[in-house]
Amino acid sequence: MDLFTAIESRRAIKHYSNTQAVSEAxxxxxxxxxxxxxxxxxxxxxxxxxxxxxxxxxxxxxAAWGQTQITEAAELIVLCADIQAWSDNPLRYWANTSSEVQAMMLPMLESFYQGREQLQRDEALRSSGMAAQTLMLAAKALGYDTCPMIGFDSEQVASLINLPPGHLISMIITLGKAARPANPRAGQLPLNEVLMENSF
Structure with a gap:
């Protein structure tokens, strides 16, 4: 499936076939x-x-108030983020670069995030959001369906998965084959209402 078809056909699926697995490959x-x-x-x-x-x-x-896709979907992924990843052995993020690049990037990284707790959290959520979209589009391209979920008690789920300190749960994603299609799109805002040029 090409990228634009995957984007257009990806929907949040609430009901899954419990007989169709996602292959390990x-x-x-x-x-x-x-x-x-x-x-x-x-x-x-x-x-x-x-x-x-x-x-x-x-x-x-x-913990998700009984939502059936949690147990019906072939796969369930709790997407978490390490808020402190910026300070956790950051050299490994630049391991394949030259020593000159490392000497430039590592101090920049530290000065950008050090002492900026809100930015650290925001960055973790931004990264998780991009990862989630990649997951959902890759799944759709292979013929699978997904649902991103925030409807759950995050403290309860954190306890269930032994979420370490300094981490947060971004969302839950279900993955599998739809048992029934999603409802029609509820209402997309037109492009001219959300796209501005140069400023609001």
Whole structure:
């Protein structure tokens, strides 16, 4: 499927076939595509919990107020972010560059994020959002469906997955084959209402 078709046909699917799995090869291909998503300073904040245990799925479903896609979908991914990734051995983000590039980038990275807690959090969420979109479009390109979810008790899910300090949950993404299509699009704002030139 070409990129624009994937964009146009990707929808948030609420009901999944529980008999159609995502092949391991396809799952790995999707996740390897996700790793190519952009991040500021190449920090790669994202951390993914692939929930395969049915009992854990059921507990997360309870924390998501009973939403059935949690247990129906072939795959469940809790997309997390390491807020402190900027300070966690940052040399590894530039390991394949010259010493001159490393000597320039590492001090820049530190001075940009040091002491700026809101920026650290914002950056982690930005990175997670780009990773999520890559995941959903890669899945659609391979013929799978997804649903990004924020409708859950984040503290409860954090406890269930043993979320480490300094991390946050960005969203949950379900992945599989739709059992029924999404409802028609509820209402897209026209381009001329959201696209401005030079300023508001």
């Amino acid at each position: 396809d799952f790995e291909r999707i996740m390897n595509a996700v790793l190519l998503s952009p991040t500021s300073y190449n920090i790669q904040h994202w951390r993914f919990i692939r929930v395969t245990d049915p009992q854990q799925r059921a507990r997360i479903q309870d």
